[in-house]
Amino acid sequence: MPSSRVTREALYRRQRGICALCGRHLFGISGTHIDHWVPVAKGGQHTDENLRLTHARCNLAAGVKLKGNVQ
16 A cells, blocks of 8 residues: 655655745755644644645744744
């Protein structure tokens, strides 16, 4: 049975090589992060539809902003 796991390459193709957070080109898959649109901590699932490819720096910066807003 084929796996339904999404790969970085598939996300790259789906997003046409654009970072889901900043909208700039990814320039390949090296240095990218696979991120969740809806965080797992907020009930997000590990599904193809909930995954996105980002620059590592964009994803890490987003995490800092989210943690800073926690009350």
